[in-house]
Amino acid sequence: MTQVESKYKKLHAQIDRNNPVITLRDIHKAFGALQVLKGVDLDVYKGENLVVLGRSGTGKSVLIKIIAGLLKPDRGQVSVLGQEIDKLDTRELQALRAKIGFSFQSSALYDGMSVRANLEFPLVRNKRHLGRKEIDDAVAQVLDDVGLSQAIDQTPSQLSGGQKKRIGIARTLILQPEIMLYDEPTAGLDPLTSVEINDLINEVQQRYNTSSVIITHDLTCARATGDRIVMLSEGCFLRQGTFDEVFESDDPRIRNFYNTILLINHE
Amino acid sequence: MKAFFIRIYDIYQFIARFFREVFIPPYEYKEVFNQFFEVGIRSLSIISLTGFITGLVFTQQSRSSLAEFGATSWLPSLMAIAIIRALAPLVTALIIAGKVGSNIGAEIGSMKVTEQIEAMEVSSTNPFKFLVVSRILATTCIAPVLAAYMGFIGMMGAFVNVLRNEQTSLTAFFEQAFIKISFLDVYILVLKSAVYGFTIGVAGCYNGYNADHGTVGVGRAANTSVVVSMFLIFIEEMIIVTVVNKFR
Numbered sequence: 353m354t355q356v357e358s359k360y361k362k363l364h365a366q367i368d369r370n371n372p373v374i375t376l377r378d379i380h381k382a383f384g385a386l387q388v389l390k391g392v393d394l395d396v397y398k399g400e401n402l403v404v405l406g407r408s409g410t411g412k413s414v415l416i417k418i419i420a421g422l423l424k425p426d427r428g429q430v431s432v433l434g435q436e437i438d439k440l441d442t443r444e445l446q447a448l449r450a451k452i453g454f455s456f457q458s459s460a461l462y463d464g465m466s467v468r469a470n471l472e473f474p475l476v477r478n479k480r481h482l483g484r485k486e487i488d489d490a491v492a493q494v495l496d497d498v499g500l501s502q503a504i505d506q507t508p509s510q511l512s513g514g515q516k517k518r519i520g521i522a523r524t525l526i527l528q529p530e531i532m533l534y535d536e537p538t539a540g541l542d543p544l545t546s547v548e549i550n551d552l553i554n555e556v557q558q559r560y561n562t563s564s565v566i567i568t569h570d571l572t573c574a575r576a577t578g579d580r581i582v583m584l585s586e587g588c589f590l591r592q593g594t595f596d597e598v599f600e601s602d603d604p605r606i607r608n609f610y611n612t613i614l615l616i617n618h619e
Numbered sequence: 620m621k622a623f624f625i626r627i628y629d630i631y632q633f634i635a636r637f638f639r640e641v642f643i644p645p646y647e648y649k650e651v652f653n654q655f656f657e658v659g660i661r662s663l664s665i666i667s668l669t670g671f672i673t674g675l676v677f678t679q680q681s682r683s684s685l686a687e688f689g690a691t692s693w694l695p696s697l698m699a700i701a702i703i704r705a706l707a708p709l710v711t712a713l714i715i716a717g718k719v720g721s722n723i724g725a726e727i728g729s730m731k732v733t734e735q736i737e738a739m740e741v742s743s744t745n746p747f748k749f750l751v752v753s754r755i756l757a758t759t760c761i762a763p764v765l766a767a768y769m770g771f772i773g774m775m776g777a778f779v780n781v782l783r784n785e786q787t788s789l790t791a792f793f794e795q796a797f798i799k800i801s802f803l804d805v806y807i808l809v810l811k812s813a814v815y816g817f818t819i820g821v822a823g824c825y826n827g828y829n830a831d832h833g834t835v836g837v838g839r840a841a842n843t844s845v846v847v848s849m850f851l852i853f854i855e856e857m858i859i860v861t862v863v864n865k866f867r
Binding site for chain 2 (some may be wrong): 417420422446447449450452453454456457458460461462463464473474477478480523524527
C-alpha cells in the first residue's frame with residue numbers, strides 16, 4: 353500500500369472502558385425499500401477514536417447522522433453522553449449538540465461568510481455572554497490549533513480542499529466539544545494532505561480530550577487515527593478490534609475490501 | 620393527487636412553523652437587517668428604472684385615448700389610480716419575485732445540498748430561524764416600502780410625460796392626481812404588497828429548504844420559486860381586487 357509517513361505519532365490514548373459516551377442499540381434505518389442499517393449495536397468510550405470502516409453506500413454516514421440527531425432511526429436506541437436522543441425536546445437536543453462536533457465530508461463551510469465569520473457563527477449563538485475580545489481570542493486559538501491563522505479573512509472559495517477540512521474542524525472545536533464526528537475526513541485529498549488531517553484528528557483527541565467516531569473507507573486514515581476499528585458491511589458490523597485484528601480476519605468480505613483498497617492504492 | 624395534498628400540507632406546516640418561530644427568542648436581528656438590505660437596497664435601482672418607465676409609457680399610451688374626448692386633463696388622476704391601485708404593487712412584486720425570490724431559492728437550495736444547513740443544526744443553531752424567518756420577514760416588510768417607492772417614481776414618470784405635453788407644475792400635477800386616491804388605496808397598496816412579499820419569501824424559502832438532487836435541485840428550486848410566486852401573486856391580486864371592490 354502506498355503510504356506517506358505521519359510526522360505525528362499517535363500516542364496511547366487514555367480510554368475509559370467503563371464510560372461509554374455513545375451507545376447504539378439495535379439501530380435499524382431504511383430509505384424506502386433500501387434497508388441501510390440492520391440492527392447495529394455500538395459503544396464508543398470516553399477518550400476513544402473509533403473508526404467505522406466500509407465501502408461507500410454501506411450506511412456509515414447515516415450512522416453518524418443518527419448519532420448527531422440529524423436522522424431518526426426506524427428502530428433502536430441512541431444514547432449520547434447519557435441522554436437518549438429521541439426523548440429530548442428541541443432545546444435539549446440543541447444543548448447536547450453543542451457538545452458534539454461534526455466535521456462534514458464536504459466541509460460544509462458557509463459560502464457567504466469569511467473564515468472568521470464561519471468560526472464565530474456557532475460561538476456567538478451558543479455563548480451569548482462572550483465579549484468581542486473573548487470571541488476574537490477563541491477564533492485565533494482554534495485557527496492556531498489547526499495551523500491556519502493566516503486564513504482568517506479569506507473566504508471558503510479561496511481555500512484548498514485540505515484547508516477547508518481544517519477550517520471545518522476548527523469550527524467544531526470552537527465550542528470545545530466532548531465528542532467529534534468525522535465524516536470521510538480524508539475523502540478527495542491527496543496523500544500528503546490526508547496525513548496532515550490524520551495528524552490533526554489525533555492532535556484534537558489529545559489536546560481537547562475528545563472521543564471520536566471517524567467514518568472512512570481510507571485504510572491509512574483508519575490505521576493512523578483509530579484506537580478501535582469496526583467494519584460495516586451490508587448494514588451490519590462484521591468485525592471489530594485494532595486495525596490488525598480486523599484485517600487478520602478470514603471473512604471473504606473483509607479480505608475482499610482490504611485487497612481491493614490495496615490494489616487501488618498500488619495502482 | 621395524493622402527492623399534491625401531501626405537498627399542500629407540507630407547505631402549511633412550513634408556514635405554521637414560521638409563525639411559531641418568529642415570536643420565540645433568540646432573534647436573529649443581524650441577519651434580518653442583512654436581508655432588509657439585500658431585498659431593499661439591492662432592488663432599488665431596478666425598481667426605480669422600471670417604475671419610471673412604467674409611469675412614462677403608460678401615460679403616453681393613455682394620452683391618445685383621452686385626447687379623443689379632450690380629456691387629457693384627467694391623465695394625472697388616471698395614472699394615480701392605475702399606478703397606486705394596480706401597477707406599483709403588482710410590478711414591484713413581480714420584480715422582487717424574479718430578483719429576490721430566485722436568489723433565495725438558489726441560496727438556500729445550495730446550502731441544503733452542500734450540507735450547510737445540517738452544519739448549522741449540529742452547531743446548535745436553528746437554521747430555520749436564521750435562514751427562513753429572516754428572509755420571509757425581509758420580503759414581507761420591504762415589499763410595501765418598495766411598492767410605495769415605485770408608486771412615487773411611477774408618478775414622476777407620468778409627470779415628466781405630462782410636463783412635456785402640457786403646461787403644468789409638480790404641485791398641480793400631484794393635486795390633480797390625488798383627487799381620486801383615498802387612504803384606503805394606500806392601505807390596500809401596503810397590505811397587498813405585504814401579502815405578495817410574504818408569498819415570495821415563503822415560495823423561495825420552501826423550495827430552497829426542500830431542494831435535493833444536487834445542483835439540478837438548486838436550479839429547480841430557484842426556478843420553481845419564481846414561477847410559483849408569480850402564479851400566486853396573480854391569484855392573490857384577483858382575490859384582493861374582488862374583495863376590495865365590494866367594500867369600496
